[in-house]
Amino acid sequence: MMKGQIMDFNDHWKFLLSGESSLEKMSVDDTHWRMMDLPHDWSVEFPFDEDLGEGCTGYLPGGIGWYRKHFMTPEDSDPCSVLLNFDGIYNHATIFVNGQEVTHRPYGYVPITINVTDYLRPQGEDNVIAVRVDHSRYADSRWYTGSGIYRKVKMMVVEPLYIPFGGTYVTTPVIDHDQATVHVDVTVANDAAHDSTFKMVHEIMDPHGKKIAEVNGTFHVPHESQKNIAMDITVTSPLLWDVLKPNVYQITTSLYKDADKIQSYTTSFGIRSIRFDVNEGFFINGTNRLIKGVCLHHDGGIVGAAVPMGVWERRLKKLMEGGCNAIRCAHNPPSEEFLDLCDRLGLLVQNEFFDEWDNPKDKRLNTYERHDDYISRGYAEDFQKWAEKDLHDIMIRDRNHPCIIQWSIGNEIEWPYAPVIKATGYFDADASGNYFWTQPPYGPEKIKERYQQLSKETYTIEKTAQKLSDWTKALDTTRPVIANCILPSGSHAAGATDAMDMVGYSYRRIMYDFLHEAYPDKIMMGTENLGQWHEWKAVLDRPFISGIYIWTGIDYLGESHNAWPKKSTHSGLLNLAGFEKPSYHMMKSLWLEEPVIAIYTQKASNSIFKPNASGVLEDTTQGGWEQRLWYWHTTNPYWNYTEGEETVVEVYTNCQEVELFLNDTSLGRKALEAFDDHIMKWAVPFSSGQLTAVGYNDKGPSTDTSLITTGDITGIELLMDKDVIHANKEDVVHVTAQLVDGQHHPIRCREAVIDFHVEGDCRILGVDNGYYASTQNFQSTQINTHEGRCLMLLQAQDIKGLVRITASSQGITSSVADLHIQ
Incomplete structure (x- = not known):
């Protein structure tokens, strides 16, 4: 451990789900406890259970869990201060070091920083940090919370003079085209029994990693106290942080004593101004x-509350x-x-x-x-x-x-x-x-x-x-x-x-x-x-x-009001697996300027739209489009019905006009402005083949999309969001298994049980099909599809190599998908 550095503290923890109240002691035998790396959510590892859980928190259990980690007191670290930072523990966390209670924090979403210096054993000796997590109040929220140390942990070993976690505050009070003023306010702590004089140096790196500014000064902090020190730095030709233009700067603050650098603390920030106006927004x-x-909400579906950043x-x-x-x-x-x-x-x-x-x-x-x-x-x-x-x-x-x-x-x-x-x-x-x-x-x-x-x-x-x-x-x-x-x-x-x-x-x-x-x-x-x-x-x-x-x-676990097997709330634009829903395409057509077009269909008997006396499709729901609530009306992402069956075709678009074709025969061209609900509609007797919507704007045809009648399931297509990741125990890969027919068209109207097979060194985080009422266990390699597809999530370990993935169902096997871990 190097002084002045922030270090990852997530590896090699031990875990036990136990209500026993005395597991914080040094003498506890934790030999047979489960070894793991953090972050960790124990609730999501259990099957969904109507009796052992509550709908408000997703029918998953709580309980009391213990975490322990052994670590050596740093050598050559006298004098030093040792700080730990837990970014989130759900909840009622009590933290012990070497059997002594350091702190208790009930809120499950708060960062917890503790100074453990006075609790450590002599240099080179073993220490034990124990964390008791009491989530026995397992219905204490209106949504799924998870249980455990579900966010990351960091350690900082510093001289007794140091910048603590969160010790910098950076603002940009003056911004114009030519320059910006960066104001940095730094908290410096002095845990020593004597006063300290030191030099502070600020270096600013631009979004491309180039050093662009530096200031320094000499300061004094009394013993056993903290002091705030503010300095201004000028940045010329600033690159502004903006929506979809994420220009992120970094400022590294270094402390020096007697010409020796004792700490470097880096803070990311952006140069930008915001304003809300009462009349103009x-x-x-x-x-x-x-x-x-x-x-x-903070859950990531398959992974519960311990969400890898690749999922987000x-x-x-x-x-x-x-x-x-x-x-x-x-x-x-x-x-x-x-x-x-x-x-x-x-x-x-x-x-x-x-x-x-x-x-x-x-x-x-x-x-x-x-x-x-x-x-x-x-x-x-x-x-x-x-x-x-x-x-x-x-x-x-x-x-x-x-x-x-x-x-x-x-x-x-x-x-x-x-x-x-x-x-x-x-x-x-x-x-x-x-x-x-x-x-x-x-x-x-x-x-x-x-x-x-x-x-x-x-x-x-x-x-x-x-x-x-x-x-x-x-x-x-x-x-x-x-x-x-x-x-x-x-x-x-x-x-x-x-x-x-x-x-x-x-x-x-x-x-x-x-x-x-x-x-x-x-x-x-x-x-x-x-x-x-x-x-x-x-x-x-x-x-x-x-x-x-x-x-x-996105759909989220919990807030199910005693509606088993509904384990999640399905008001999202994306479902639990991150797959698009009809409402996603509607909002996309409203929020984007570039052309957007999507087709969904429904049996006329099941549609909320019915023809009036003139044959025009009208909304039959109470209040109509002006009073729609959380859940999108039921539609289908496919074109598979009985020959001659009456259907309603819906098109979500921002194009001025759309022409609908069935097997190259035009079914009419309509103007979006004619539909108050922003949903273009056609009544269409089903005929197998290809249903195509072509969108037109002022400059002619601009975009199109199609649905194709699919045949029997003859294959499984594997799609990965990436095929190369790093052996860092963090990177993840989303593997989608899609049912296809003999023409390799995606099948969205039939289901099958998918078995995933993985060869190689990686961690299988779980499977899901995204359906809000599916109570299949996330912790599996087998899953029923929903709308013809499902998802498996893999995470890299610390071993490089090749991972080979296949999927099978009822005698049908996919081709091999290769994942390279570097």
Whole structure:
């Protein structure tokens, strides 16, 4: 271990799932404990179980787990300070070193940094760090959480004079075309018993790795204290960080004593400006830009909460291909790695701190705020004691990321505050839609009067909002404070929004005009929205709305309200396996300028569209397209029906006109503007062959797509997202098995059981077909397809070589896919 370096601390841990309470001791025999590398989520390793789990957390168990790691006290390290940083442990983590308790942290999404110097044994001797993770409250969330040390761990061995984890804060207060001012504020800790004088040097590297600026100075820190030291650095001809233009700089801060470098600490940052305008929306680097965002929970499907960055990279790039430019991290802070990835990709991020404040939410059924049993007790029980510390630690870690444009202090904060709900007049508010489509029965003054009469609780929504906002602004004022409001008329009237720089509205697009008129000085946007045309149309019609975050970008485990076997919520644009859904193509057609076209079909008897007296297809659902909720209506990605059977063909596009062909015969050319719901429709008697949609714009044919009637299953095609990865125990490969017919056309209307076979040194992380109601075990090499395909996830180990992959089903075997690990 080299002094002054941050080191990976994830290898060679031991794990035991046990409720025994005394496994922290040095003397414990852990010889037979399971060896593993972190990150790790033990819940996702279990089968889905209706009896042992709860739908809110995905029918997977919790429990109590122990982690242990042996390590030597660094040689030649006297004097030194040794710090450990855990990026996330779910949850109720108690950390011991050599049998002594160092800390306890209940929140499962907070980075935990500990100084273990005083707990270590003499140089060269063995130490044991033990972590007890108590997730016996396995229904303590409204979504899947995972269990264990599910994010990365780092160690830093430094001189007693050092920059701690999160010890730098970089801002860019002045930016113009010719130059930018980079302001860096550094916390220097001195653990020694004597004062220290030292030299600090800042070096800035541009996005291409070239050194472009340097400043230095000499400073003094008293013994056993910390000091903040601020310096400004000028960067000429700055390359701005922007959406899809991720220019990331690095500043390396080095400490010197007596000409010896004792530490180098590197911080990534971006040079960019953001502004939200009450009438004109969002600006980045002076350019007005719509936020085309999605909400994401933190699970990665197959891998649960311990998500390799390769999984997130594939998912985020697919969302970006669909026009997405922003992520709302719902409803908790993400990992540090996730934010690093968003920095590199050029994605905007809303970082959200909490889902619960003073009062608990019901975990099993939203809005029915029952809370009565041990297993469902969540963060509300710890909020009063830990919220300030947790918020502080999250922001110290995250505030240098250029991707972050908003700090969200809470999600749907009104539900647990009964006076707010009652004051609005929505006495029977429920998720079936009445508060989605109707204005509040009272005006702002009436709601405020009612709230003042009703509010007699120990903790009020407005005081808590102000407290959280104050804590946030004490650490960063370069981004606005926001919260996601499900009953914003109540939050406004109660004064909770007074604490916010802007207000996010959850499924309340019906109230944009009402609230903009009532509160003309308050910036607003949609922060939880349906993946439907009516939500985006509301933004396009209102310049004062900055954009939306769709619920959700990707299906996620949990929030299944006792609806076994439904293990996940399927509101995503992508399913659990990262495969595209119809709503993905709809939003892609709305969010991209380049031509987009996609075809889906349905039996006429099962379609929501029925012909009227004139033969025109009309929406038969209540409220029609203007009141569509989370789930896209049922359609099929294939052209396989009974000859002559009546079907409805749907085309999602941004082309001005589309002509539909069946076997080279035109079925008519139609204009997109004729369809209020933005879905082009044809009634078509089925005939096997090829169904083709050709899109036209002002300059002629621009794009086309086809569906082809497929035959029997005769083969399996393997598709990999990459065929070369590194032997670093991190890189992953997604292997898709697609059923095909004799003409090698993908089959989407038939299913089969797929067996994967892997030869070579790699780790099989699991399999999935993406279907929200599939309860097949992720930890397997066998899976039933859904819509003709499935996914296997592989991860590199530390051995280079060739990995050969095949798949088989009922006597049919795929060709070999070769993966090279270098």
